Amino acid sequence: MSTRIWPYLACVFMIAGGILACSGAPPEFDAARAMKDLVAQCDFGPRPPGSAAHDSCRVFLVERLRTLADTVIEQRFAHYDSLRSRSLTMTNIIARFGGDGKRRMLCAHWDTRPIAEHDPDSSRQHEPILGANDGASGVAVLLEMARLFSLKPPPTPVEIVLFDGEDYGPPGRLDLYLLGSQFFSRQARPADYEFAVLLDMVGDADLRLGPEEYSRRFAPELIDLIWSAAEKLGITEFDRHARYSLFDDHIPLLQVGIPAVDIIDFDYPPWHTHADTPDKCSAESLEKVGRVLVEVLYNRP
Numbered sequence: 001m002s003t004r005i006w007p008y009l010a011c012v013f014m015i016a017g018g019i020l021a022c023s024g025a026p027p028e029f030d031a032a033r034a035m036k037d038l039v040a041q042c043d044f045g046p047r048p049p050g051s052a053a054h055d056s057c058r059v060f061l062v063e064r065l066r067t068l069a070d071t072v073i074e075q076r077f078a079h080y081d082s083l084r085s086r087s088l089t090m091t092n093i094i095a096r097f098g099g100d101g102k103r104r105m106l107c108a109h110w111d112t113r114p115i116a117e118h119d120p121d122s123s124r125q126h127e128p129i130l131g132a133n134d135g136a137s138g139v140a141v142l143l144e145m146a147r148l149f150s151l152k153p154p155p156t157p158v159e160i161v162l163f164d165g166e167d168y169g170p171p172g173r174l175d176l177y178l179l180g181s182q183f184f185s186r187q188a189r190p191a192d193y194e195f196a197v198l199l200d201m202v203g204d205a206d207l208r209l210g211p212e213e214y215s216r217r218f219a220p221e222l223i224d225l226i227w228s229a230a231e232k233l234g235i236t237e238f239d240r241h242a243r244y245s246l247f248d249d250h251i252p253l254l255q256v257g258i259p260a261v262d263i264i265d266f267d268y269p270p271w272h273t274h275a276d277t278p279d280k281c282s283a284e285s286l287e288k289v290g291r292v293l294v295e296v297l298y299n300r301p
């Protein structure tokens with residue numbers, strides 16, 4: 001009896017699978033997978049440029065993206081750190097999906113900060129931070145987005161860019177931050193991009209994401225696209241009333257003429273301390289950001 005039922009059931013599943021594959025519904029963002037990828041990055045330890053953990057994490061990210069994307073590029077650049085008297089190689093990781101044409105960029109920084117200047121224990125302020133939220137959270141959301149793009153290509157081409165060297169600068173030296181996005185922007189052809197959406201510190205369990213000021217001033221239509229998508233989904237953590245002005249990886253992109261928005265929750269007490277650990281983050285927060293990106297990328301071409 002069972003031997004006759006199985007072929008029949010397999011046929012039903014194949015038909016159901018076919019309907020799913022052909023339907024217009026985008027694939028679903030898997031929050032548990034994203035959270036696992038946040039923890040996986042933290043398991044390497046702090047990941048400041050020049051460390052062994054930074055290199056291991058780079059290999060992990062490149063290998064993962066190679067299984068998912070059409071094209072993966074490691075964009076290397078040299079940086080001489082005059083304060084610490086050492087030469088470093090940094091790497092932006094670029095992954096492309098969905099064919100040729102003007103691209104929509106999703107980006108985040110994958111490096112973590114080499115110091116913890118806000119840690120209450122002054123004896124540990126010179127040590128690198130784990131960067132669960134400030135580093136791993138944005139990348140975790142983008143790895144899950146990459147998985148969705150591999151299941152169903154987005155209707156318009158998408159480029160995921162993981163910037164290196166975002167958080168390398170010492171306090172007060174803004175020119176020594178955003179090293180990867182500065183290098184990337186010097187090489188990029190702005191006309192190749194429709195827009196860029198930056199994720200930074202999006203994993204806070206107590207999430208509130210307001211339209212960052214420079215983004216609002218220089219990319220108001222993109223702000224409206226994202227926050228209206230969140231409103232349609234009823235995701236109230238995207239709150240048009242929360243306001244910050246931040247110097248982040250979207251600034252070099254804006255400077256070369258790519259409309260760019262920074263999605264960030266800067267109200268995060270463990271910022272630049274050793275308390276920036278996975279337990280301060282939640283799968284639910286990553287999911288909220290991911291669902292908004294799915295709506296924007298798949299349903300608003």
Ligand SMILES: [Zn+2]
Nearest residue numbers: 113134167272
């Ligand atoms: Zn930071």
